[in-house]
Amino acid sequence: MATHQPIPGTLLFDGEQARKGYALNRMCFSFNSADNREAFKADEEACMRRFGVAGEQARAIRERDVPGLLAAGGNVYYLAKFAGILGLDVQDLGALQTGMSKDDFKAMLVRQNEQATPHS
Structure with a gap:
């Protein structure tokens, strides 16, 4: 188990x-x-x-x-x-779940994507 x-x-x-x-x-x-x-x-x-x-x-x-x-x-x-x-979207839900504003949540997603994406 x-x-x-x-x-x-x-x-x-x-x-x-x-x-x-x-x-x-x-x-x-x-x-x-x-x-x-x-x-x-x-x-x-x-x-x-x-x-x-x-x-x-x-x-x-x-x-x-x-x-x-x-x-x-x-x-x-x-x-x-x-x-x-x-009238909410998935980013609104993510912001609500994390206690962030939608703009802060979107910025966090961008930062995480930049960190996870290898740069040439």
Whole structure:
């Protein structure tokens, strides 16, 4: 059995998190459909009830708390669908996860890319 070494500040999306986030991820996956995105925009509470999203997950949806959604079992790939409804992109999500501004997050990505790319 493999063991996982903790990475400071990183939440591991494992089987436990997947089970915890099932309702949330199922709802976010449904946002692949334009009809479901529109239904969410029209009545978020009804949409959450339809998929069984409650408790901490519902609070995080209402507050647009992306780190809270991750902690509540949200998978970033499914949450990207929710973020799209809010007009957010993947860099916005990264900034929210790291507590940085979007500009600072983008600058960090550029620095990391420069460090990882060999120069001739």
